[in-house]
Amino acid sequence: MDDALRFNLLGSSPQFAHVLAQIRRVARFDITVLVSGETGTGKELAAHAVHYLGDRAGGPFIPINCGALSESLVESELFGHERGAFTDARQAAPGLISEADGGTLFLDEIDALSSKAQASLLRFLQDGTYRRVGGTQMRQADVRLIAASNADLDALVESRRFRRDLLYRLKVLPLHMPPLRERGEDVVELAQTFLDRLNQRYIDDMPGKRFHPRTIAALAHHDWPGNVRELEHFVQREFLMCEDRVIHAMPDHHASDSRSHAAEPRFNGAFREAKARAIAEFERRYVASAMKRAHGNISEAARMAGQDRSAFSKLVRKYREKAEPAVRREKHSVDP
Structure with missing residues (x-):
């Protein structure tokens, strides 16, 4: 199976072909990777591909969304804790870095880490050692780190909300996922792929469906601020709600004048x-x-x-x- 299909990285535009080539190249080197890109561009899919195309494919792939962790628990989640380290620590926990030993730890929304957690992560990246919360023993783990963010980390550094030295450690091999509006005909290709999958999935429940030509044209000219994720959700919603064989729906706020103008929400x-x-x-x-x-x-x-x-x-x-x-x-x- 082709690598792109294997990891659900779909598209044949020159812009996306360049990204796929970068992913294959980055996967060859066992070093920290920083994946950037807008929400919904497939940053976690890229991280999966980097892991499973590399030498660590046989090891674990441990993903975590830093934005979903409270500031008080993030160090415990990453590095683990000893029994009694805090009120609810009834037993020791190894932490995600320990679980990722021999594999890859994927930190999504890394810009959400607190200053203290950033310092602890930097220390781990420097020598591969860490200490559990409430513990005194120094531990070691062999982990490849892949970080991702949809924020401008350079701007956050300038505003002192992200550590410059940590950014240098993360940005060894940068990988940028382009927004869907810059990927040309990939929009129509992706929409048709999503529709084909739904037709196959619901083959016993409803008749096959297709896009009306006007809908295809509207899809191609929409800005898709939510990128691939927004497009997939649009196709899924309209497929399920359409009562005949032809989908006539148009994407909300579709850009009729120019791709350069971001879609404005209607109130x-x-x-x-x-x-x-x-x-x-x-x-x-x-x-x-x-x-x-x-x-x-x-x-x-x-x-x-x-x-x-x-x-x-x-x-x-x-x-x-x-x-x-x-x-x-x-x-x-x-x-x-």
Whole structure:
């Protein structure tokens, strides 16, 4: 299997072909890598590829999102802790660096690390040694570090929110994942790939679907601020909600004038009200689609939706009751 397909790194544009070549080259060298790029560009997929194409493929790949860790726990998660090191430390824990020994530790959103955690990580990168929280014994681990960030780390260094010496240690082999808007025809290729996968996945539940030509054109001209992740979610949502064989939906706020202008969110009322309307519309369309596929059988529709029958039945009644007054109003408006 081709490396790109193996790691779900899809695209054939010259820009992305260059990235794939870089990934293969970087994987050959057992050294720290810093992956940069906007949200949704595939930074973790690139880290997976670097690990499994390198000499450490037989070792563990341990990912962690630094932004999801509280400042008080991040050192414990990374380096482990001894029993009694803090209130809830009822037993010793080895930490992620120990778990990654012989393999790769992937630190996503590394810019979220506190100053103290940055200093501890720098010390580990310098000599491969560390100390558990609450411990005195120096330990050693053979770990390749891959870090990732969608922030401008150089700017954070200038504003004293990220250590310059740590950035130098991380930026030995930089790898940049380009935004989708700079990848040309990859947008249409990716959208079609995602659609093909959904057609195959739901082959027994619904007929195959395809994009309308106007939708394809709109996909190609949208800026995709959320990049590949946003595109995949768009295709999945429209595939599931489309009630016929042709998907006519357009991406929200699609750029009709120029790719250089970022899409601006549209505001209509208070956030809470707008969110409630969006959720209600999604539920209404989803319920209608599920009931159509199940030929009106609530039990079957609930099963396909992965919902409890009672809960799904309440949704059906909710949107049926909302629809009936509108039908009655329309009927009375045309009655003689």
